[in-house]
Amino acid sequence: GAVVSQHPSRVICKSGTSVKIECRSLDFQATTMFWYRQFPKQSLMLMATSNEGSKATYEQGVEKDKFLINHASLTLSTLTVTSAHPEDSSFYICSARGTSGGLVETQYFGPGTRLLVL
């Protein structure tokens, strides 16, 4: 299957700082990328959807000024958690999806980034 990478895999930061997480599709062009958040022993919750070159669409309850998403190219999307606080500590997972001949392809997931805010 296709490969999606995330960097860093783990980050610890102080409260009030900003953290940037990168998501890359390594062997396909991702026209759409998704950012999810997963709390311990819970399912994935979609935070936002981004299309290359467009503004991200945020799910209800997700603060767009808090979680900045940039999808500048077909292989890279970034999530920046601004002014992070302990309650932002979580497992963040990105996902990427391409298109082929107008058909929507399978969504592939990155390995996740564990964020701990002290």
Place this chain on the structure above:
Amino acid sequence: AQSVTQLDSHVSVSEGTPVLLRCNYSSSYSPSLFWYVQHPNKGLQLLLKYTSAATLVKGINGFEAEFKKSETSFHLTKPSAHMSDAAEYFCVVSFTGGGNKLTFGTGTQLKVEL
């Protein structure tokens, strides 16, 4: 609206015995259905997907799932469990009319014992 229900939060089997992870879905339109597996502190790996072709779908690592429209089910099975199958499994539904947005089940933790 679409939703997916995983009936068991935890399933425990002995190595070498069959695995059954249950999933029921609700969708107003013809759905696409997926099973993903997540090992501890790892991302999700696609096991298999159903997209309106054959109702019996074979995936990786010996897993398969059968789409039953009359029962609105998409249960995941494997004839013989292996220790390495221990993980969290997510049943996921999407449909074209919903922008192909994935809706996740709450997950089933599979434990495999010797």
